[in-house]
Amino acid sequence: MKMVKRIFELAVEEGLLERNPCVGISVRTTEVDQKVLTSVEVEKFLTEARSLQHRFYPVWAMALFTGMRSGELFALKWTDIDLEARTISVSRSTQLSERTKT
Numbered sequence: 001m002k003m004v005k006r007i008f009e010l011a012v013e014e015g016l017l018e019r020n021p022c023v024g025i026s027v028r029t030t031e032v033d034q035k036v037l038t039s040v041e042v043e044k045f046l047t048e049a050r051s052l053q054h055r056f057y058p059v060w061a062m063a064l065f066t067g068m069r070s071g072e073l074f075a076l077k078w079t080d081i082d083l084e085a086r087t088i089s090v091s092r093s094t095q096l097s098e099r100t101k102t
Helices: 002-013 039-051 057-066 070-074
Strands: none
Touching: 039 057, 057 070
């Protein structure tokens, strides 16, 4: 909403509109209780997965250490990874079906 209001403010400043139609409008949303692992939980999770030699350990580690989403991980190509510069370029994502996610 802030961005929409600002865009209309700019239109008023540029003389494209006489007044900002967003003045006085407010949007109320409920706060989302974000469920995120703590660093201690991440460490415990990865330690356990590694000790069990779980086949998804590398995927989980990559996701947790980079913050990449599943679709971004699946869309990675070797050309996106620069080992010398220690960088990963995220330029695409794959839409995963519900069946693929499980």
